[in-house]
Amino acid sequence: MSAAHTATTAVAQEVDHRALRFLTAGSVDDGKSTLIGRLLFDSRAILADQLDTLEKRAAGQPIDLSLLTDGLEAEREQGITIDVAYRYFATKQRKFIIADAPGHEQYTRNMVTAAAGSDAAVVLVDITKLDTHAKPVALLPQTRRHALLAHLLRVPSIVFAVNKLDAIADPQPAFEAVREALQGFAEQAGIAVAGIIPVSALRGDNVTTPLAADWYQGPSLLQLLESLPTTQERKTGNLLLPVQYVAREGEGTGNQPRTLWGRIAHGQVKAGDQVQLFPSGQVATVAEVRRAGEVVDVCVAGESAGIVLDRQIDVSRGDWIATPQSVKDSNRFAATLAWLDTEPAVVGRKYWVRHGNRWVQARIASIESRLDIHTLQATDTHELAVNDIGRVVIETQQPLPVEPYQDNRVGGSLIIVDPASNRTSGALLVQAAA
Template identity: 55%
Template structure:
């Protein structure tokens, strides 16, 4: 077993995955997200006996208590914040994020989805008009699936839960699967799998429940074990946001006594000899040394942390960018922009209206941003773009932003890090919205 697990976690494992899969569970309120995670943990033998004893209630196991750790969550029986849990099978390691289903906590779901490889959207069959072949999905189910798609979550899985609680699970699964397929097609969402499950009973979660609901496919865990990690943006020109400048390096031999610029590579691969330009200063430089997270000399791809040593001492600080200059020391590959047209997932209680000014965070750089215009609001039910003058809490829409200083922003569909910003209220300092550059 140990040898098999070691091979699966390596570069040449049997499923080809060498990184843990980070996925979230999301969907509407009380669809069974916390219970599902509890079932995955228990049936994969990831829960110790003393932990299991702590979630016993009246002789039965309350699976949701394995993730609902806040006192308010246990008192109210709801998930408020994202809870992360870790487990492993012989084939894969996993990091699970249990996202809240309540509409007022949509901002927490967005935070979790922004760094996830996959999203499991749960659907409670007992809440739907499952006898109707044209049944309507719950708004929060549609909203979470749309947000996962907008945030470029690489794999989306629908899990139809609580089918054990309906009179005709075969008919219910057929109609719900059809409604999910129609919604996904209309929204342009690629769905990896739709699995009928009972999180409470454990059917088709870790262990198969043969021929149930007329389904003969893999269990939910088998689906998750086969999902790919989100590919890094390594094929793009280099973009490196500086997070920290190490003045007195403990790697003096490799850094040649120069300052080391630390951060996580946003796009491309950083290697010695690369021609770069500092943004916003515009000073040209050449990379002479690259250190990985363990301070070893190495080429570092997008998605990994690196320390960079330049061939000259320049005025570089946190919030600056190092951008590739493919044609020597001419213009950088990522041009700076003063104006952005973007999709916004609005999370503040106060509506987004034209004229408001916010702090915008791009990489590690803060600039002021003014809302020039609110263009459209997306109708969650019909997926139509409606004319709008403001965006209310948890709305998704399109806006034009005017930046006080230019930023090397790119379309989010092209580069995740360069195409993402957050808006922060200048007075309360609360995160107000997630911005995806179009």
């Protein structure tokens, strides 16, 4: 299927007007910050004083749009993106929240953070870095890694933007060769691609306005982004809610009603529902449901809900509320581990893991394989180095109500923290109870 057909099909779907959260990713100097700057500039989302500063710095030369996102002093000095920079803009069709993720391997953890809450990922491919005469074209490791991470993190829509067409003498055959390589990689990795778009972020070609070329009839990047759906967890069926905090109403004795607040991961809750608390396993009935301080009939996935139970139960931050018998807590489960620490992941070492709002001690019981990002095959290994992706078995000191990540992002994801350095060492995506 051609990129133009794929993208056009997406545009033809019913338009989702909710704000789209998307990240830009790819290798170093692929033009991610410039692309975001172009989107902001063309959508007139730049303040007058920002534009004036850029024009003065340019001193009569074309404006460097990448400076709109490279906000840290270290980023400007080194010419690379280090932290995730969030920017906002809107068109007549919808609003957007953009995350400019670092391309350097050293900052892959920041890219993972941005991807975890995104509706879409735009992976930039610098066509000038590739040998477009090779058959097939060899993609850069970071292009493959970022696309795989976005796929593993369940980012619903993955778009490849083939950038810097203005630097190619004959862009049509070069783009078609890269598109073929991207399609082959995506098919091998099981990635459903929302579109493969030719662009020039520097010149503005096919970013917000369609490309003026006979060989490409597809949408611009902005047109495609306007059509993409937002992530929606299921709003019906079984409830799952991580307790964020517990509020006691009024003053006086401990017999006052308590409200258990949290953002619903999936399902819905209403007065009269039976719920089960974890880790205690106790069952109670919902007496009242609140949203924004007001009593409501029902709350659904994606909303912050306050639950009042029919009786006093010891509940605190980090506990979970679920429909009875819908979730089983386990202290041993298989997971995909994206390792982000310079210290390798080794079997037997103890870490802290966070599931929802709950912290427990855990250890890596076994490392079963590592994913080779070049061949996409699982290889035997005894440890995972920085930026490696592997399959592991985790054992926790206390049981957790985990779910497969493919079923739910919240119930199926954990972070690993090194207890000595307090560094975020890895991201766990639950596959199944072991």
